Amino acid sequence: MPSATSLRSRTLPERSRAGHIEVLEVMSDLLSGVGEGSPPDAFFSSLCEAICRLASMKRAVLVRYDSARRRVRAVGAHGIELEPFADLFVTIDSVPVARQALVEDRVLEVIGAGDFKVPPSVRELLEDVRIVCTPMAAAGRYVGVVLSERRPDVPDMDEDERHLLWTLGKAIAMASVAREVTAYDEQSRQLQQRIDLAREIHEGVVQRLFGISLALSREELLDADSQRRCAAEVQTALADLRTALGRALRAPTRPTKVTFAEELQRLRALYPGLDIVLRGRSEDVPARLEALAQSVLVEAVRNAHKHARASCVEVSLRCDGGAFVLELRNDGVAARQEGAAAGARRQGGMGLRLATLEAIQRDGMLEYGEAEPGTWQVRLVVPTGQ
Numbered sequence: 001m002p003s004a005t006s007l008r009s010r011t012l013p014e015r016s017r018a019g020h021i022e023v024l025e026v027m028s029d030l031l032s033g034v035g036e037g038s039p040p041d042a043f044f045s046s047l048c049e050a051i052c053r054l055a056s057m058k059r060a061v062l063v064r065y066d067s068a069r070r071r072v073r074a075v076g077a078h079g080i081e082l083e084p085f086a087d088l089f090v091t092i093d094s095v096p097v098a099r100q101a102l103v104e105d106r107v108l109e110v111i112g113a114g115d116f117k118v119p120p121s122v123r124e125l126l127e128d129v130r131i132v133c134t135p136m137a138a139a140g141r142y143v144g145v146v147l148s149e150r151r152p153d154v155p156d157m158d159e160d161e162r163h164l165l166w167t168l169g170k171a172i173a174m175a176s177v178a179r180e181v182t183a184y185d186e187q188s189r190q191l192q193q194r195i196d197l198a199r200e201i202h203e204g205v206v207q208r209l210f211g212i213s214l215a216l217s218r219e220e221l222l223d224a225d226s227q228r229r230c231a232a233e234v235q236t237a238l239a240d241l242r243t244a245l246g247r248a249l250r251a252p253t254r255p256t257k258v259t260f261a262e263e264l265q266r267l268r269a270l271y272p273g274l275d276i277v278l279r280g281r282s283e284d285v286p287a288r289l290e291a292l293a294q295s296v297l298v299e300a301v302r303n304a305h306k307h308a309r310a311s312c313v314e315v316s317l318r319c320d321g322g323a324f325v326l327e328l329r330n331d332g333v334a335a336r337q338e339g340a341a342a343g344a345r346r347q348g349g350m351g352l353r354l355a356t357l358e359a360i361q362r363d364g365m366l367e368y369g370e371a372e373p374g375t376w377q378v379r380l381v382v383p384t385g386q
Contacts, residue, residue, distance in 0.1 A: 047146070048076050051146055057158070062076040064144065073090075102137055102142045113126035121198065194354075209237050277312065303352070312330065324381070
């Protein structure tokens, strides 16, 4: 791969022609250099290093949306420690230049971070710094940005360097979108498995039980042979149900890299108008149930915010009699029922229904509904095997 010095020494037309080839070489080099056993931030930190090397930057931080953690976070850095940025809670509105760069899809430059909504300690690191913001956008989707510091001893960026940065940002964004498409395909396969399971239960178990109900609904008593046939049909239906529910399916819940406490903190920041109170200890969540518990937590809090005018969500955690219990209660039932038809009851959405399937696969249960007047409850119970 050509050095940054040789790249800068080329004439502008030569650099313009070589820009895309240079980006491909950098990406190929990074993909071959980061393998199994590398640190989690190795790939993105290498991208930051490439940007610094190709565009005469002193240091850089890459910020993107992390679907596993469900938040925007710094995932790579070069020339500066990643730790000060790792736990920042930011959105697209926290850094105005990032929003503008993504909306306009172009490389922008600002002096200092006076209008960044970040802690003072981070803002001080960027005081009077020439910050270059490279958007990572593809197919109309905002993936993230790279914030880099321009070296003071080099001239202002020309259009050729801006285009090189813009191209590299596109390459990173497309790689991220490709990973998301792969994850979407996996989710589609899991959904198809659920549909196949529901169809199998309907065509086998439900139809068999329906035939038994017709036989039992007759006015005359059944003779001994008919009773034996009904008993045999019930046993067959139960065996079919056990087989269907016990079939090994792929894990429906994506692995999570955060703890229950961290996810709770993220939700509090995401819904500042909702008082989320924890009863119990987040350490009581078994490691193998972290993803399921967080999935139920996120769905219940989202529903309380979206479908009700709840002011408080109480989250209760406990281990009770060899079972893990997660309960969430909110005070938005009255708002949920406003405008509903008489006698109609609001049912859980698709998110809670899918979580119910996940709980069943772990020999648990998930129930939701009005617990008492004015209170809506979501309750997860899963045996711990203790």
